[in-house]
Amino acid sequence: MQMNNAQALLTRKKKQSLGQRLIREFVKYKWVYVLMIPVLAYYILFKYLPMTKMVIAFQDFNIFRGIEGSKWVGLDNFIKFFQLKDCWRIIRNTLLLNLWSILFAFPAPIVFALMLNEVQYKRTKKVMQTVSYMPHFISMVVVCGLIRNFCSSDGVINTIVSFFNPAWNSPNLLDRSELYRTIHIASGVWQNIGWDSIIYLATLSGIDPQLYEAAYIDGASRMKRIIHVTLPGLTPIIIVKLIMRLGNIFDVAREKILLLYNPLTYETADTISTYMYRYGLLESNYSMGAAVGVFNTIISITILVTVNTFFRRFTEESLW
Amino acid sequence: MAVVERKTIGDRAFNTVNIAILAVLSLVFVYPMWHCLMASFSEPTSLIGLKGLLWKPNGFSLAGYKTVLQNKNIYIGYGNTLFYVVVGTVVNMVLTILGGYCISRRGSMLMRPLTLLIVFTMYVDFGLVPSFLNIRDLSLYNSRWALILPGAISTYNMIVLRTAIYAVPRSLEESAEIDGASDWTIMWRILIPCIKATLAVIALGYVVGHWNSWFGASIYLRDRTKFPLQLFLQEILIANSQSAAAGEGSSVDGFLYMDELLKYCTIVISTVPILCAYPFVQKYFVSGMMLGSVKG
Numbered sequence: 192m193q194m195n196n197a198q199a200l201l202t203r204k205k206k207q208s209l210g211q212r213l214i215r216e217f218v219k220y221k222w223v224y225v226l227m228i229p230v231l232a233y234y235i236l237f238k239y240l241p242m243t244k245m246v247i248a249f250q251d252f253n254i255f256r257g258i259e260g261s262k263w264v265g266l267d268n269f270i271k272f273f274q275l276k277d278c279w280r281i282i283r284n285t286l287l288l289n290l291w292s293i294l295f296a297f298p299a300p301i302v303f304a305l306m307l308n309e310v311q312y313k314r315t316k317k318v319m320q321t322v323s324y325m326p327h328f329i330s331m332v333v334v335c336g337l338i339r340n341f342c343s344s345d346g347v348i349n350t351i352v353s354f355f356n357p358a359w360n361s362p363n364l365l366d367r368s369e370l371y372r373t374i375h376i377a378s379g380v381w382q383n384i385g386w387d388s389i390i391y392l393a394t395l396s397g398i399d400p401q402l403y404e405a406a407y408i409d410g411a412s413r414m415k416r417i418i419h420v421t422l423p424g425l426t427p428i429i430i431v432k433l434i435m436r437l438g439n440i441f442d443v444a445r446e447k448i449l450l451l452y453n454p455l456t457y458e459t460a461d462t463i464s465t466y467m468y469r470y471g472l473l474e475s476n477y478s479m480g481a482a483v484g485v486f487n488t489i490i491s492i493t494i495l496v497t498v499n500t501f502f503r504r505f506t507e508e509s510l511w
Numbered sequence: 512m513a514v515v516e517r518k519t520i521g522d523r524a525f526n527t528v529n530i531a532i533l534a535v536l537s538l539v540f541v542y543p544m545w546h547c548l549m550a551s552f553s554e555p556t557s558l559i560g561l562k563g564l565l566w567k568p569n570g571f572s573l574a575g576y577k578t579v580l581q582n583k584n585i586y587i588g589y590g591n592t593l594f595y596v597v598v599g600t601v602v603n604m605v606l607t608i609l610g611g612y613c614i615s616r617r618g619s620m621l622m623r624p625l626t627l628l629i630v631f632t633m634y635v636d637f638g639l640v641p642s643f644l645n646i647r648d649l650s651l652y653n654s655r656w657a658l659i660l661p662g663a664i665s666t667y668n669m670i671v672l673r674t675a676i677y678a679v680p681r682s683l684e685e686s687a688e689i690d691g692a693s694d695w696t697i698m699w700r701i702l703i704p705c706i707k708a709t710l711a712v713i714a715l716g717y718v719v720g721h722w723n724s725w726f727g728a729s730i731y732l733r734d735r736t737k738f739p740l741q742l743f744l745q746e747i748l749i750a751n752s753q754s755a756a757a758g759e760g761s762s763v764d765g766f767l768y769m770d771e772l773l774k775y776c777t778i779v780i781s782t783v784p785i786l787c788a789y790p791f792v793q794k795y796f797v798s799g800m801m802l803g804s805v806k807g
Contacts, residue, residue, distance in 0.1 A: 219618075219619075220618075220619045222693060222694040222695070223612075223616050226609050226694065226695075227609070229606060230610040231625075234629060234632060237663070238632040239632070240645050240648075240649075241641040241642045241644075242635065242637060242641065244637075245637040245641050247644070248637075306533055307533065309525070309526070310530060311526070315530070319534075322541055325544070325789075326540055326543075328719055328723075328785050328788075329782055330725070330741055330744070330781070330782070330785075331723060332741050336744070336748030336778060337543050337547070337778070339749070345562050347546070347563060350563040354563075389796055389797060393797045413521070413522060438634075446725075449726075467638055467640070471639065472730065477640050477644065480638070480639065480640035481637060481640045481641055484637040484638025488638070491634070495634065
């Protein structure tokens with residue numbers, strides 16, 4: 192129905208010139224455009240205007256002289272960035288933190304949803320679900336305060352470990368760079384597994400019960416039904432989520448790292464975005480900070496497009 | 512599941528193990544908050560050298576809360592946070608609904624390109640430095656609006672809203688249009704009642720976001736009188752322990768451990784309100800989020 196209407200309109204419109212069509216458009220939708228003004232103002236002022244500021248990546252920007260008065264230096268900032276001794280460390284850390292997170296934190300809510308889905312007592316299921324959402328609503332500052340507390344040398348984690356291993360010397364776990372990624376990702380799973388599983392649980396409740404009945408009659412065991420009925424039902428949403436996640440492979444939870452890391456763990460915890468904050472903003476190396484931002488954006492978009500193309504090619508699901 | 516089945520031993524074992532694992536997980540979800548709550552009611556000195564799990568208060572005392580409630584920063588922070596939550600969420604919702612309504616107009620020829628320009632900003636963002644300079648140039652630095660305006664619309668939420676509007680039967684809008692309803696009426700009288708669940712989830716997201724945010728405040732604000740609660744919390748919980756980390760284990764003085772108690776009390780005071788809010792919106796989570804899964 193809709194398509195037909197739209198097509199009919201389209202063929203009719205083709206006979207008019209662009210100007211006529213625009214006038215018709217503005218007359219018909221004048222109030223929509225009026226309502227749109229504040230929204231467009233927001234996008235111009237707070238999204239597009241900042242984008243224009245990225246030109247300072249190609250300048251030796253001086254905040255007192257402004258963009259007009261600063262010297263243009265071409266790609267110098269980018270070259271300087273790649274010559275920094277920290278450059279590869281922060282790129283490596285950004286990628287590794289994301290890779291581990293995709294390996295462990297991405298499947299966790301799926302497994303959790305599958306497990307909850309198998310619980311047959313409605314009440315129990317509901318209580319467990321409600322409880323699992325809770326950490327999502329706790330602020331990052333509090334979560335990181337708790338992590339610091341639990342990981343301190345006489346914190347809960349060390350106490351439990353030394354209970355099983357009396358020889359354990361209980362270090363402050365957050366001072367150990369080799370543990371940083373584990374702590375970061377495990378606490379992330381704790382905080383988000385419940386919330387992220389909602390979407391999977393909702394999808395699961397939409398699977399046709401007849402499929403289960405048929406599988407049962409054909410003699411499929413519980414595990415077999417999970418693998419052959421439940422999982423295929425989840426595949427489309429998993430792929431969409433995975434593409435979105437892979438597209439963010441250059442993003443990290445900056446705030447969390449800023450709240451957890453210290454110079455002892457820079458080796459594994461310092462990432463592009465925290466470096467950009469510390470070096471670019473706090474130490475006022477604005478041009479360099481912007482250059483890192485531009486580099487980050489270019490890589491992210493390239494990855495997103497590549498991943499999406501890959502999935503569109505080999506599966507039926509894609510973002511666009 | 513609709514399958515009526517005979518329970519085999521394997522099935523029972525499966526159920527038991529499954530529920531046992533989930534029960535342990537539930538405990539893990541709750542325990543950290545429980546630990547804080549119990550510690551906050553403990554005797555200040557009893558937290559000295561406290562190791563391991565805490566199931567009930569270690570001695571009972573309200574000393575921590577008494578001290579925290581004398582802290583002026585807590586009141587300043589609470590007041591500011593309430594302002595940011597209320598004003599910020601109103602601004603968020605008005606703009607997101609307006610935007611969502613406009614980009615859902617299917618007949619309009621310019622909305623599609625406009626939507627693309629909007630979605631573009633989700634992926635292209637050159638990071639902190641350009642945003643910071645922009646706020647400076649708009650003279651919003653050290654203004655309360657610097658915490659409200661830059662995040663006034665979450666593009667993702669706006670797209671979710673558009674998807675929700677698309678899911679409302681077209682005929683509802685058309686009949687209203689024929690009856691001569693204006694855009695304003697269609698939006699408020701027809702669409703909004705139909706997409707309440709999505710709106711509730713989006714609003715909750717904005718509220719929680721404002722309540723929990725500290726980073727924007729830490730870079731855009733200078734006056735302590737404008738700081739939100741979370742930024743004071745960051746000073747108490749994070750900055751402090753970083754400086755204490757230098758001499759860890761070397762000094763065992765009473766003040767340091769009163770400090771520990773105060774941390775727990777501040778955590779409880781700042782977190783309980785938001786934890787009380789979400790169960791009320793919970794019934795909307797599933798229906799509200801389902802629509803978010805549809806691609807932009």
